[in-house]
Amino acid sequence: xxxxxxxxxxxxxxxxxxxxxxxxxxxxxxxxxxxxxxxxxxxxxxxxxxxxxxxxxxxxxxxxxxxxxxxxxxxxxxxxxxxxxxxxxxxxxxxxxxxxxxxxxxxxxxxxxxxxxxxxxxxxxxxxxxxxxxxxxxxxxxxxxxxxxxxxxxxxxxxxxxxxxxxxxxxxxxxxxxxxxxxxxxxxxxxxxxxxxxxxxxxxxxxxx
Amino acid sequence: xxxxxxxxxxxxxxxxxxxxxxxxxxxxxxxxxxxxxxxxxxxxxxxxxxxxxxxxxxxxxxxxxxxxxxxxxxxxxxxxxxxxxxxxxxxxxxxxxxxxxxxxxxxxxxxxxxxxxxxxxxxxxxxxxxxxxxxxxxxxxxxxxxxxxxxxxxxxxxxxxxxxxxxxxxxxxxxxxxxxxxxxxxxxxxxxxxxxxxxxxxxxxxxxx
DNA sequence: ACCTGAACACCGTTCAAGT
DNA sequence: ACCTGAACACCGTTCAAGT
Numbered sequence: 001x002x003x004x005x006x007x008x009x010x011x012x013x014x015x016x017x018x019x020x021x022x023x024x025x026x027x028x029x030x031x032x033x034x035x036x037x038x039x040x041x042x043x044x045x046x047x048x049x050x051x052x053x054x055x056x057x058x059x060x061x062x063x064x065x066x067x068x069x070x071x072x073x074x075x076x077x078x079x080x081x082x083x084x085x086x087x088x089x090x091x092x093x094x095x096x097x098x099x100x101x102x103x104x105x106x107x108x109x110x111x112x113x114x115x116x117x118x119x120x121x122x123x124x125x126x127x128x129x130x131x132x133x134x135x136x137x138x139x140x141x142x143x144x145x146x147x148x149x150x151x152x153x154x155x156x157x158x159x160x161x162x163x164x165x166x167x168x169x170x171x172x173x174x175x176x177x178x179x180x181x182x183x184x185x186x187x188x189x190x191x192x193x194x195x196x197x198x199x200x201x202x203x204x205x206x207x208x209x
Numbered sequence: 210x211x212x213x214x215x216x217x218x219x220x221x222x223x224x225x226x227x228x229x230x231x232x233x234x235x236x237x238x239x240x241x242x243x244x245x246x247x248x249x250x251x252x253x254x255x256x257x258x259x260x261x262x263x264x265x266x267x268x269x270x271x272x273x274x275x276x277x278x279x280x281x282x283x284x285x286x287x288x289x290x291x292x293x294x295x296x297x298x299x300x301x302x303x304x305x306x307x308x309x310x311x312x313x314x315x316x317x318x319x320x321x322x323x324x325x326x327x328x329x330x331x332x333x334x335x336x337x338x339x340x341x342x343x344x345x346x347x348x349x350x351x352x353x354x355x356x357x358x359x360x361x362x363x364x365x366x367x368x369x370x371x372x373x374x375x376x377x378x379x380x381x382x383x384x385x386x387x388x389x390x391x392x393x394x395x396x397x398x399x400x401x402x403x404x405x406x407x408x409x410x411x412x413x414x415x416x417x418x
Numbered sequence: 419a420c421c422t423g424a425a426c427a428c429c430g431t432t433c434a435a436g437t
Numbered sequence: 438a439c440c441t442g443a444a445c446a447c448c449g450t451t452c453a454a455g456t
Contacts, residue, residue, distance in 0.1 A: 141350070148353030192406060192409055241447090
């Protein structure tokens with residue numbers, strides 16, 4: 001009995017994993033249902049048994065990309081530290097796979113995937129007596145900024161890997177080569193966001209004690 | 210001579226204007242080259258005389274959407290006020306047309322359109338003696354957050370106009386109906402960003418004077 | 419200068435039918 | 438339960454040719 005080994009129940013996971021691999025290898029524009037089916041040695045229509053549509057598939061891929069964030073230990077951090085660590089780690093996750101920020105951005109906006117920093121930031125903030133309303137706002141600023149920043153970063157990366165950097169710089173003489181999207185300015189931005197939250201916390205606590 | 214009236218040189222502008230109209234009327238997914246051509250009473254291939262590709266067309270539409278921002282008078286504002294006013298006005302521009310934030314987000318990330326707040330924020334900041342490096346960072350946080358926020362706002366808007374709000378809320382029992390994307394939390398976020406910039410400015414000026 | 423006509427090489431999705 | 442085969446209704450883009 002059951003000699004055919006494990007009844008491989010997780011073929012849905014296999015599809016998502018192959019999709020993530022194709023994303024990283026060939027980029028989002030080439031992550032088509034047809035290419036994915038071919039890579040799996042299957043007909044395109046077979047994918048629709050596992051996922052209702054392409055958006056749902058992409059949401060599953062987004063979840064995989066963001067998974068490492070959930071395991072990040074934040075209990076002992078200050079709120080200021082948590083904002084910076086969560087932002088930096090979210091950026092790491094997005095930079096791990098090609099075009100990941102674009103994919104996550106859309107899954108996030110469609111509400112098909114939860115905020116990758118909200119639960120942990122809320123937990124730390126509560127522990128320090130910060131009102132949820134403030135941490136909610138900070139979480140939104142943090143995730144929108146980070147995803148948008150890395151989106152921009154990855155687009156420029158693939159853009160000048162194709163050698164069409166001049167086109168983008170010819171926009172405005174003053175505006176050219178705005179920000180090189182360096183590591184440093186990202187860290188400064190996170191500090192600015194954390195500082196902003198601190199000010200709000202102080203203002204909220206000030207009148208009371 | 211020249212009896213045929215004005216030689217209508219601006220048909221390129223007409224194409225962009227019609228595209229903006231279609232965007233607002235039917236949404237980004239239905240803004241196809243074929244639908245646009247039909248609306249103009251022309252063959253799809255005719256559009257490629259005016260624009261090299263669809264991305265360039267969309268960039269022109271983005272520029273139109275963001276145009277009102279350039280006329281905003283900011284000279285007399287404090288840096289703190291400028292951040293909040295520019296953010297609020299950017300949101301207004303994006304909310305004026307359906308799916309505008311998604312379109313602008315991609316044009317922005319592709320570098321086909323300049324930052325809609327950078328020039329004015331830099332000008333105000335210089336006037337107040339704020340180092341460019343700091344206002345650059347603040348401008349990035351401001352634009353990424355605002356575009357991302359409104360993207361999320363508009364997606365939810367069209368999502369529940371289609372009556373599929375429950376699907377998104379069934380994600381996580383704790384995480385459900387995260388932020389109703391209200392006017393108020395957006396204003397609070399802008400204040401937080403402005404506060405963060407203020408702290409950075411104070412820190413930069415402190416050791417010196 | 420501006421546009422047509424026709425083609426090329428693709429898409430996501432559905433659905434009866436197979437096993 | 439899981440997949441095939443075949444179709445439907447589309448896409449963006451190119452390019453010779455017209456006017």
